[in-house]
Amino acid sequence: MAALLLIVVSLFILFIMFYLYQSQNLHGPFINFLIAVAILLMVISLGLVYVSSSANLTTFNGVMSYIKAYFSWVSSIISSGSNVVGYVVNQDWGVNSSISG
Numbered sequence: 588m589a590a591l592l593l594i595v596v597s598l599f600i601l602f603i604m605f606y607l608y609q610s611q612n613l614h615g616p617f618i619n620f621l622i623a624v625a626i627l628l629m630v631i632s633l634g635l636v637y638v639s640s641s642a643n644l645t646t647f648n649g650v651m652s653y654i655k656a657y658f659s660w661v662s663s664i665i666s667s668g669s670n671v672v673g674y675v676v677n678q679d680w681g682v683n684s685s686i687s688g
Contacts, residue, residue: 597628636660 603626607619614622640656643649 599630632660633657 604625607623610619636657637644637653640653642653642656644653
């Protein structure tokens with residue numbers, strides 16, 4: 588199972604590297620960098636949820652459990668981020684605001 592996972596991840600990384608190399612003229616280096624970072628963060632998050640949930644990916648129920656855990660984790664990240672953004676937006680950022688200690 589681990590060897591198969593390593594092969595799939597290696598092929599995925601090779602595909603991404605080939606895509607980024609071929610799209611240099613289309614997107615430019617900065618957009619390709621952002622795409623690579625986004626894909627890397629997604630792969631890391633998938634691995635993080637896999638390790639923390641200890642899901643059994645050999646059965647259909649295990650895969651469904653993993654998918655539910657992953658999307659639950661993503662929704663909690665989005666919820667926490669929206670709470671932070673809401674807090675920042677509600678602050679008094681005016682020029683005449685005073686900071687109280």
